[in-house]
Amino acid sequence: MLFVKIFWIFSQIGIFNFGGGYAMISLIYNDVVVKNHWLTSSEFTDIVAISQSTPGPIGINAATYTGYVAVVNAGFPHWAGIISAVIASLAIIWLPFILMICISHYLLNHKDSPIVKDIFAALRPAIIGLIAAAAIMLMNKDNFGSPHEDMFSFAISIALFAAAFVATRFYKANPILVLALCGIVGLIVY
Amino acid sequence: MLLKFFLTCNKIGAFTLGGGYAMIPIMEQEFVDKNHWMERQEFMDIMVVAQTTPGIFSIDMASHIGYKMKGVWGGIVGAIGIALPSIIMILLIAMFFHTFKDNIYVAKFFRGARPAVVALIAAPCFKMAKTANINRYNCWIPIVCCLLIAAMGVSPIWIIIAAGISGFLYGKYKRKRNNIKD
Numbered sequence: 288m289l290f291v292k293i294f295w296i297f298s299q300i301g302i303f304n305f306g307g308g309y310a311m312i313s314l315i316y317n318d319v320v321v322k323n324h325w326l327t328s329s330e331f332t333d334i335v336a337i338s339q340s341t342p343g344p345i346g347i348n349a350a351t352y353t354g355y356v357a358v359v360n361a362g363f364p365h366w367a368g369i370i371s372a373v374i375a376s377l378a379i380i381w382l383p384f385i386l387m388i389c390i391s392h393y394l395l396n397h398k399d400s401p402i403v404k405d406i407f408a409a410l411r412p413a414i415i416g417l418i419a420a421a422a423i424m425l426m427n428k429d430n431f432g433s434p435h436e437d438m439f440s441f442a443i444s445i446a447l448f449a450a451a452f453v454a455t456r457f458y459k460a461n462p463i464l465v466l467a468l469c470g471i472v473g474l475i476v477y
Numbered sequence: 478m479l480l481k482f483f484l485t486c487n488k489i490g491a492f493t494l495g496g497g498y499a500m501i502p503i504m505e506q507e508f509v510d511k512n513h514w515m516e517r518q519e520f521m522d523i524m525v526v527a528q529t530t531p532g533i534f535s536i537d538m539a540s541h542i543g544y545k546m547k548g549v550w551g552g553i554v555g556a557i558g559i560a561l562p563s564i565i566m567i568l569l570i571a572m573f574f575h576t577f578k579d580n581i582y583v584a585k586f587f588r589g590a591r592p593a594v595v596a597l598i599a600a601p602c603f604k605m606a607k608t609a610n611i612n613r614y615n616c617w618i619p620i621v622c623c624l625l626i627a628a629m630g631v632s633p634i635w636i637i638i639a640a641g642i643s644g645f646l647y648g649k650y651k652r653k654r655n656n657i658k659d
Contacts, residue, residue, distance in 0.1 A: 342492055342563070343562060392544075413622045415619040
């Protein structure tokens with residue numbers, strides 16, 4: 288039953304993913320953490336960090352990883368996790384794949400359709416809101432700590448967040464380098 | 478030729494860090510310059526289509542090229558070719574990490590990395606705002622979408638459906654109005 292649900296949810300995520308890797312993270316977070324509680328918020332952030340720092344499309348990395356962890360968290364053995372990871376990865380691919388093949392087929396005839404252009408003109412701003420929402424929802428106790436419990440680590444979290452934000456936003460820093468440096472800071476100060 | 482295409486896709490999947498857009502120059506080099514599977518103009522056209530259709534960018538690209546070469550099976554070879562190295566690599570990491578995540582040093586490392594992950598997600602919003610032509614007349618769209626999801630718990634899927642339908646209707650209305658003027 289869990290496998291069917293994983294397949295169904297990741298199929299949805301695949302077909303509604305218009306904004307690339309980060310928009311997909313927002314969709315996965317909503318379904319996997321908020322709605323179904325298969326993963327905790329901090330487990331999810333760890334998965335995003337690993338998906339970012341390993342080669343390959345972030346969406347596939349995140350789907351494979353989430354599929355595995357969700358099933359293992361539910362108390363199933365490793366082999367069931369492997370099957371679930373493969374199911375999640377294929378689920379995320381198959382619907383867009385069929386769509387893409389149809390588009391490839393008809394591309395020469397309908398390239399500059401005004402209707403398609405209108406739809407995407409409205410989708411692009413909405414996707415920015417979607418990604419911002421994922422960032423805001425992840426600014427929680429799991430990822431930043433709490434100022435009431437441990438002021439020191441909360442301040443460090445805020446500082447690391449600010450440094451990473453400035454580095455990627457204004458200096459186009461390599462994301463893997465940013466994650467590695469923040470991780471090393473964690474190793475030293477905690 | 479299909480085997481060579483499969484191995485090329487494996488290579489792209491296995492050696493490109495950073496996902497989606499970081500893969501473009503490598504795909505261009507492999508598909509256009511080295512193997513001449515498509516023209517540069519065609520590569521640009523497909524890039525736009527892959528960006529505007531749902532799904533994973535690099536997989537869309539590989540599906541199209543595969544389809545062009547050998548039909549639907551060619552497309553499947555391309556899509557699986559890109560995804561396979563990721564699936565294997567992530568599975569190995571997941572099995573390893575799941576047993577070692579309670580290790581104190583691993584835990585400390587990720588405690589530092591977590592705020593950075595959130596920053597990495599937040600930062601591209603501003604760059605994307607530029608490409609989506611956000612100005613003071615339409616800046617309410619991303620803000621409202623963000624509030625609906627983060628504060629009211631609306632599923633992002635509904636936001637995407639609503640945005641697509643409104644874009645379609647607004648475009649139709651705009652064309653109708655212009656036709657009357659002409």
